[in-house]
Amino acid sequence: MSSDRSPLSPDSRIVVVGVGAVTCLGTDWQTTWEGLASGRGGLRRDTERLPGDKFLVDIGGFVNGVGPGTPGEDARLAKLEARFLHYGLKAAEEAWKPMAGRVFDRDRVAVVAASAFGGVDVLDQERVKAESRGRLNLGPYTVPTLLINQLGGQISQHLELYGPGFAPSNACASGGHAIVMGALLLRGGMADFVLCGAAESAFVPSIVNAFATMKALATIKPGDRAFEAPEQASRPFSADRCGFVMSEAAGMLALTTLEQARNLGLEVLAELTGMAVNSDGFHMAAPHGPRIETCLNLALKNSGLTPEKIDHYNAHGTSTSVNDKTETGVLRRVFGEHAGGLAICSIKGALGHSLGAASAVEAITTVESLRRGQIVPTINYVPDPELDLDYVPDRSRSMDIRYAMSASFGFGGTNNALVFRRWIDD
């Protein structure tokens, strides 16, 4: 045990003290976790959100019960109809709940709120409206709503947090990048607390159909098992995986230093012991195994750990042929003989791929897995002879987890890896 003691002082140790999520499995983290743990799939066919005359696919992961137009809609966001703002604010409020009633300096709270596509839904809606009325004018809220940093702006406004604000946009790695940036702000002394994570809703024809044209999306045809059972459309690491399934979500984490958490008597959910971000410098869209491998190794090094210390890996696992093969190869190389003993899961089987938000929700899942000693399953899995690691198929697994890693990779060749440690107050 003593070898696991952190060499860092309490003002440099980063801990998670709050989490919040909005996903297609639930409008809070608890409901989402219960869905994941029970092996439930959140994807469905929705021809109202994805009508056949506008979209090339009709299956996705949709949030219900939060967002513009839903009963009891958040009146504070009535003018800002972009869904990512509604989801992101809801998740931020949930993550910030442990701070209720505490005394802290609001000028020392940073908000790092990421997204890949921001308010494209409003941009699309306003463009269509303008065309239909034969005018060139778009609504006055279009620009402020479209901006990715508006999410941080709304969180700052509604939660009254006035410290540094950043809006990383790193495609499907955005959420993980936001967490890294949040931790750096704490270590750099620029903030005492950070709300960090990401939100996404990009169900507009131009984006969905462009992904489909790239052959990145699962296009489910009659005869496919998901044609009758849409919840099976996303199947990470599975022999019949055929692309990712787009979804919408938000995930936010409240981070602080161990020193601040102790000062305020906050419950620590897990410790962020290591992190890394790097760039492929290789291709606009294809993942690059060697650099992803470097990223994972850097996160281990940053954590001061040897590979065999990691018990669990929460994968990027998109359900595309190329990602899952590349990621499995990387894990074999980084973890060597230990790769076979690593319990790997991808929650994208259940939640689909929420693009920028995915890695934030995955980081939260990793934290919860450490807390509970429970790994949620990779659902919809059929073994692929080429991919022979332990993907924790179908059912949750209880096991003693000390350290876990979560990683994500984005178009543009950008990667991150985070290492979390089960919280033991030492």
Next chain:
Amino acid sequence: MTEIRREELFSVIRQAAKIPANILISDSSRFVQDLGVDSLDLVGVLLSIQDTHEFELTDDEIAKIENVGDVVRLMDQRGMKLSAA
């Protein structure tokens, strides 16, 4: 002369600027002070009114609008008669 119900105009204003139901709208309502409409909201309100009733306001006219009655008057000048509230 086209006749338009005042309630219809008020409803367009309410919807465009998301004005809560407990705030009453009348001709004398000032957009900023009484209805809580900021300059960005006002652009949206006027865009919605012009779209709904198919007319155009000039930039000079827009710059002088302070209350709902100003809009009623400009509509009246274009042959749109607003029915009594």
